Amino acid sequence: MKKFILGLSLGLAIACSTVVFASDSIEALLFPASFEINSSNIGLNNDYKVLNVDGHAYVPIRFIAEYLGATIDYDAESQKIFVKNKILDLTDPDYKGISVGNLILTRDGNNTKVTGQLKMEGVGNTKNTIAASLFFYNDKSEKIGDIAINGNDFGVESQTFVLEGSGDFRAYSAVNLHISAVNNQIIPGTPSIVYENTKYNFTLRLPKSWEGKFDVEERVGESEAWPDSYNFIDKANKGYGGVIFTITIWTKEDWIKNGPSLIVVGQIYKIGEDGDKVFTLAPPGDVEYNPHDEMLKAEFFSMYDHINTIKTTFKLKN
Incomplete structure (x- = not known):
């Protein structure tokens, strides 16, 4: 797949905006500068x-951002320029070695434009065909x-x-990556089992493994x-805690009071609500596995890596 180059022109957006001058005019001259970026x-x-x-010196932000390996886009509705250049940390737990990140979502008519990056590990200079999907979820x-995502x-x-999806999903709460094929080899879906909580009337889908x-x-x-909570524990690491994640059930009043500060200080995700109840999922804040046993450590993380997918399977029973 050819690299998608953004067609957005910030100049057009600025030309359509109201221009306010601090004085009668601004004098701008062409500046004969060359660039050395990361020794190139x-x-x-x-x-x-x-x-x-x-x-x-006023430098084109798109030029600098792209040569630094960042994604960049402009959202006309919010009049904001977005630049992202972080580690690609979104993965499919059932297919290692492919990661996605630096996602920027902007409005494009009735659609959402998604700008992002994808890379593969351990493939050298070879080019590979990938079929994948990103699924976006709200906090319910x-x-x-x-x-x-399709390309070779x-x-x-x-x-x-740079791709588009139907509707406006810029205000997403969670996103999952699913790899469906690599180099024309179909990646089968992962079988699952259902955990059912009868006290609070919800279910989660967990990997059959x-x-x-x-x-x-x-x-x-x-x-x-x-508040009431449920710890999902790796049996093999139970002697060291073994908590993979915790589901907590708040009253809406308590969540409004405590939720914002908890979100700031640590990873906690709202995954649903039912009347006066708010459900959240949080990974552990401490080491919950045997750090001296590589096999037990690997077992714990093979389960822990599914948290991002599991949290979007939360469903309230009718």
Whole structure:
């Protein structure tokens, strides 16, 4: 797949905006500058110019962002420029070696444009064909949008893609990556089992590979600071805690009061609500496995890696 180059022109957006001048005019001169980025000499093409305004150099942000390996886009509705250049940390737990990240979602008419990056590990300079999907969810674990990633030019270097999905799902709460084929080899779906909680009337889908390997322990809350919760525990690491994740059930009032501060200080995700109840999922804050046993450590993380997928399977029973 050819690298998608964004067609957005920030100049057009600025031209359509209200321009306010601090004085009668602003004088800008072309600035004859060249660039060295990460020890490589980079020349400007005819699409970009550098300006000198009052002794300050104004550089095209898209030019700099792309050569630094970042994604960039402009959302006209919010009048905001987005630049992302982080580690690609979104993976499919059932297919290792492919990661996605630096997602930027902007409005495009009735659709959502998704700009992101994908790379593969351990493939050298070879190019690979990939079929994948990104699924976007709100904080009630309802799917609100998706895009399909298809191409034959993916490798060890991050590859930028720009795709569109139907509807407006910019305000997503969670996103899952699913790899469906690599180099024309179909990746089968992962079988699952259902965990059912009859007290609070919800279900979760867990990988079938977890069967017989986990326990669920209820902790009855004693105050608003300690509401009812359920620890999902790796049996093999139970002597060291073994908690893979915790489902907590809050009253809506308590969540409104405590939720914002908890989100700031640690990973906690709202996954659903039912009347006055709010359900959240959180990974453990401490080491919960035997750090001296590589096999037990690997077992724990093989289960832990599924958290991102599991949290979007939350369903309330009718």
